[in-house]
Amino acid sequence: MSMTAVHQITAGFMPLFDSAVLVAARELGFAAREGVELKLQRETSWANIRDRIAIGHFDVAHMLGPMPLACSLGLTPLASDTVVPFSLGLGGNCVTVSNAVWGGMAAHGAEADLDPARAGAALGAFIRDRAATGRELLRFAVVHPHSGHNYELRYWLAACGIDPEREIEIVIVPPPFMADALAAGRIDGYCVGEPWNSAAVAAGTGHIVTVKPLLWKNSPEKVIGARKAWAEENPQALAALLRALHHSARWCQDAGNRSDLAALMAEPRFLGQPPAIQMPVLTGHLHLGGGAERTVEDFFVPFDKAANFPWKSHALWFYTQMVRWGDIAHTPRNLAIARDCYRPDLYRAALKPLGVALPGANAKVEGALKAATPVGSAGASLVLGPDGFFDGQIFDPDKIDAYIASQKSGLLRT
Amino acid sequence: MVRSPLAVLVIDENRIRASIIEAGLREAGHERVTIIHDVIGIARRIAEIEPDVIVIDLENPNRDMLESMFQLSRAVRRPIAMFVDRSDKASIEAAVDAGVSAYVVDGLRQERVKPILDMAVSRFNAFSRMARELEEVRGELENRKVIDRAKGILMKSRGLSEEAAYTLLRKTAMNQNRKISDIAQSLVTAAGLLGPMGDE
Numbered sequence: 219m220s221m222t223a224v225h226q227i228t229a230g231f232m233p234l235f236d237s238a239v240l241v242a243a244r245e246l247g248f249a250a251r252e253g254v255e256l257k258l259q260r261e262t263s264w265a266n267i268r269d270r271i272a273i274g275h276f277d278v279a280h281m282l283g284p285m286p287l288a289c290s291l292g293l294t295p296l297a298s299d300t301v302v303p304f305s306l307g308l309g310g311n312c313v314t315v316s317n318a319v320w321g322g323m324a325a326h327g328a329e330a331d332l333d334p335a336r337a338g339a340a341l342g343a344f345i346r347d348r349a350a351t352g353r354e355l356l357r358f359a360v361v362h363p364h365s366g367h368n369y370e371l372r373y374w375l376a377a378c379g380i381d382p383e384r385e386i387e388i389v390i391v392p393p394p395f396m397a398d399a400l401a402a403g404r405i406d407g408y409c410v411g412e413p414w415n416s417a418a419v420a421a422g423t424g425h426i427v428t429v430k431p432l433l434w435k436n437s438p439e440k441v442i443g444a445r446k447a448w449a450e451e452n453p454q455a456l457a458a459l460l461r462a463l464h465h466s467a468r469w470c471q472d473a474g475n476r477s478d479l480a481a482l483m484a485e486p487r488f489l490g491q492p493p494a495i496q497m498p499v500l501t502g503h504l505h506l507g508g509g510a511e512r513t514v515e516d517f518f519v520p521f522d523k524a525a526n527f528p529w530k531s532h533a534l535w536f537y538t539q540m541v542r543w544g545d546i547a548h549t550p551r552n553l554a555i556a557r558d559c560y561r562p563d564l565y566r567a568a569l570k571p572l573g574v575a576l577p578g579a580n581a582k583v584e585g586a587l588k589a590a591t592p593v594g595s596a597g598a599s600l601v602l603g604p605d606g607f608f609d610g611q612i613f614d615p616d617k618i619d620a621y622i623a624s625q626k627s628g629l630l631r632t
Numbered sequence: 633m634v635r636s637p638l639a640v641l642v643i644d645e646n647r648i649r650a651s652i653i654e655a656g657l658r659e660a661g662h663e664r665v666t667i668i669h670d671v672i673g674i675a676r677r678i679a680e681i682e683p684d685v686i687v688i689d690l691e692n693p694n695r696d697m698l699e700s701m702f703q704l705s706r707a708v709r710r711p712i713a714m715f716v717d718r719s720d721k722a723s724i725e726a727a728v729d730a731g732v733s734a735y736v737v738d739g740l741r742q743e744r745v746k747p748i749l750d751m752a753v754s755r756f757n758a759f760s761r762m763a764r765e766l767e768e769v770r771g772e773l774e775n776r777k778v779i780d781r782a783k784g785i786l787m788k789s790r791g792l793s794e795e796a797a798y799t800l801l802r803k804t805a806m807n808q809n810r811k812i813s814d815i816a817q818s819l820v821t822a823a824g825l826l827g828p829m830g831d832e
Contacts, residue, residue, distance in 0.1 A: 263695035269733065273725050295699065295735070296724065363700045390697040404672070 223255035225455035230259050230267045230279035233489050234393060234411055235499050236440040237280045238479060239306050239520055241488055243459075243466035251465075252458040260487065263392065264362050265294075271445050272298035277452070278459065280306065281443035284536040288364035289443070290559050291546055299446035302533070303564035304460050306440040307467070308525045308603070310499060310518035311367055311430035312415035313337075313374070315407035316400050319344070319356065320425035320507065328427065330510035334608040337427040338378025345385050359391035359399065359408040369539040370433050371409040376625075377609040382543075400424050411439070412499035412518070413491060418507075420495070425507035429514050434584075436516060436523055436603035438532040441560075449564065460568035464526060471521035476500045516603055523590070523603035524577055526565070531581035531615045533560040538618060542625050553618065575600035585612040638740075639664040640748060641683035643671070645692060649759045653687065656755045660747065675701060685745055686735040687752045695733065702735055723749060730756040775813035782816035785823045 227249075231237040241258065243249045249256035259276065261267050267279045268289060273296075286300035315323065319341075326347075328340035345356060360367040372382040382388060391399050396414045399405045401423040408414075418424025430437060442463065449456050469475055480496035483489050489496070498504050502517030519525045537556035541548040562580045569576060577593060577600065587605045607613075613621055640662055644650035650667045657665045666681050668674060671694045678701070686702070688695060723746070727734060730753045736745050779801065786797035801819075805812045 262691055262693045265695040265699050265733070266690055269690075269724075269728050273721070273728055275728070295703075362696050363703075390700045392693045392696060394693070 223250065224253040225452070225458050226255045226257070227277050227455055227459055228257040228259060228275065230261050230270055230276040232261055232264065232267065232280055232393075234280075234440070235413065235483060235489065235496060236306050236310055236411060236518070236520075237488070238470050238483055239463055239467045239526075240280055240442070242470055242479065242482065243462045245482055246466060246469060248465040248469070249459065249462040252462040254455065254458050254462055256459070256462070268294055268298075269296050271300065271443065272296045274445070274448075276445075277448045277455075278442050278444040281441055282362055282365040282367075283438045283441050283532065284364040284366065284369065284540065285362070286441065286443040287533060287536055287540065287556055287559050288545075290446075290555050291540075291552060293364065293540075293545060300443045300559070301446045301449050301564070302441045302443055302528045302560040303449065303456060303568070304442040304463055305438055305526050305528050305532070306442060306463075306520070308436045308438060308519040308523065309429075309431040309516060310411045310439050311370065311409055312412070312426045312504070313371060313407065313409045313428050314396075314400070314415045314418050314424040314426050315341075316403070316405075316424060317422075317507075319406050320427070322347070323427065330425070330506050330508060330512075332426070332428050332432055332506070332512055332514065334374055334428040334432050335378065338374055338380065341375075341427070342378050342380045345380060349385070355385065355387045356406040357387040357389055357404075359389050359396060359405045359410075361393050361410055362390060363545070364540070366430070366437070366439050366536070367409040367411075369536060369543075370430055370437070372543060373539065374428065374433050374608070377607075377611075397421060397423065413489075413495040416495060416498045416505065419505050422507075426504055427506075429504070429517065431514055431516055432608055434605070434607050436519060436525075436605050438529070438536075441528065449561075453567075456564065457568035460565060461572060464569055464572065464574070467521035467526050471519070471525075519603070522601070524600060527577050528560040528562050528565055529577075529581060530557060530560050530562065531584050531613065533557070534581070534615045534618060535584055535613050538613070538622050538625065541622050548619075548622055577602070581615045583612060583614045585610075637664050638662065638684040638744065638748070639681055640666070641678065641681055641686045642667045642752075643669075643674070643686065643688045643692065643698065645669055646689065646759075649689070649756070652759055653752055653755045656751050657748065660751055662748070671698065674698070684737050684740060685748055687748075688733050688735070689756070690728065690731045690733055699735075727753050730754075731760065732756045775816075778813055778820055779816045782819040785819060789823075 229240055231240055244256040244258055264282060264285060267281065270276045271279050286302050288294050289297045289300040322344035323340040326340040326343035328337050358371065360371055375382045375386065380386060391405060393410050393414045396408045396410050397418040400418050401421060415426050419426060444456060470479055480493040483496050484491060484493040499518045502514040504514060505511055533556055540546045546552055566576050585606045587602055589604055591602050593600055593602050640657055642650055642653050647669060654665050654667055668677060688698060732752050734749050734752060782801060783794055783797040786792050786800060787794060801812050801815055805815045
């Protein structure tokens, strides 16, 4: 049974696995069933996504979690107010290093166990060894300055006593070029989503040393960004889209659909990469390099654990990291913009008619949940995943000044 | 006061398009134009060139890298903004529609930069038109080849003259409300499946 399309929506996406919920919403007919004619347009850079949403080519887009904040805060060359009514999933990234760096880390106690603290300590010791012999800084790549990748890599390094501003160089490389740049020696390591970590392992040119879900459990990654003016003028279209994405996300989470989803994403119009290379992100079973393997629980979560809820605490954590690394000044005005960017109210309004369980709060204390915890209103059951940071720190969005102050003082070692 | 000529950097992996833009800029009197096709080692090049205006095609997957370099590194002397005036929405839309993005160092006056951007936009549009026409010609040639092969199959298998073979294709296409090239393609595919007839 399908309705005739009453809402036309154009969405931009980047060829990355975490566009899956958006892609499946169209391809599996979830959008059509909500009366949405969803047009998908693949892009080649986040800058293009930002520009096209700003001038109205796209209504909504697959975006890096911090990107709508950067747009709304005016940090980008062509900025427009962007809101986040939906998260496209949790987790999904890894940190991968070259064989040479892995050798250096292993000599300082790193083991193929993905333990962020152990790996970070070994990397720090290796970096200071190199510095003592006057060797140039290691160069790590991330996909974009305003990305979860950049902020989680910096968080990990800083928490392990490595100053990301002075003891390492961080550059930008597009995801599909990461493995090649590593193999060619242009970079020494990187933080990126799958399949671009497994690609380096498969090529024999990289080792995965840690993963996002171990740095910060069930942490935010990509989101749906909507042009604020469009969202305000088209509340019904947006709500219909969010319901379609909700059904699509549930389908993507179902283990029984993994091979179908991998085959869909493998198509040339989406990722154009073989289905087999899509499986690690779905199963969490990773080859780390050198024959080591690990299965990471909740490696990528497209639906469960309230994965689609746009927590204000996620946006505010990104904001604290923007402040920490000098992207923006911490002022009441900027804080207010960051607080208003993620919109759980829009998510709730759209999903309420479905009678599904919804979190009662708009924000949570990140790092407070040590184990899966049932929550939720409306009678139906909802389980939140643990949300701890690997260094045991807690981010309380109500104590944002103290959090920012504590990180500032901890940044520069003397 | 004599104004120093603007240094313009064009970053485009498409060599033909880059040279079309370069020619346009030179015709307009811009002597300090540099073209870069490959972004590896580009930071050093930019530091040497010290561009006032940078033009990049939107298809370039390295846009994020380049943009962060303009904003964060010391490769460019002064901060760079996209276009000159953010409020000039029409220009921005025209550029994005044409597939161009442009970055301009802070402090340049709009009237100095606008002609450069307009030039880039019109040359990009001209190039897209050319590419589209070329694509159409290519498609036309492909169609003609398939029709020739289909005619050959009909002539061989049914002993028809070339003209009769073509008439048969045309009539079938008309009856089924499809293009001749589609009918021809179906025939070629079917012949290939059926064996020795379609042995190519």
